[in-house]
Amino acid sequence: GLNLTDGGWMIGDNPAADIGGGHMAGLRTIWVRGRPWPDLLPAPHRTVDDVTDAITILLNERQ
Structure with a gap:
């Protein structure tokens, strides 16, 4: 029920698709380590x- 202009998060393990795409969409990003960072x-x-750590961040943001 939130509008992306109010802020949002993109979580992923793919630097280009997940994190790069999140930045391009104006979202805050959380990278789950695993692949090398370009x-x-x-x-x-x-x-x-x-x-699990990403979920903890999201839950703390909503409080």
């Missing part, structure tokens, strides 16, 4: 080791 992409807003 030098030419903007950095994610947050970096985590697993999806």
Whole structure:
């Protein structure tokens, strides 16, 4: 029920498709480590080791 102009998150493990795409859509991004990070992409807003950590970030943002 939220509008993307109010802010949103993109979570993923693919630097170009997930994080790069999230940046292009104006979203904050969380990268789940795993693949090497390409030098030419903007950095994610947050970096985590697993999806559980990403969920914790999202839950804390809503409070």
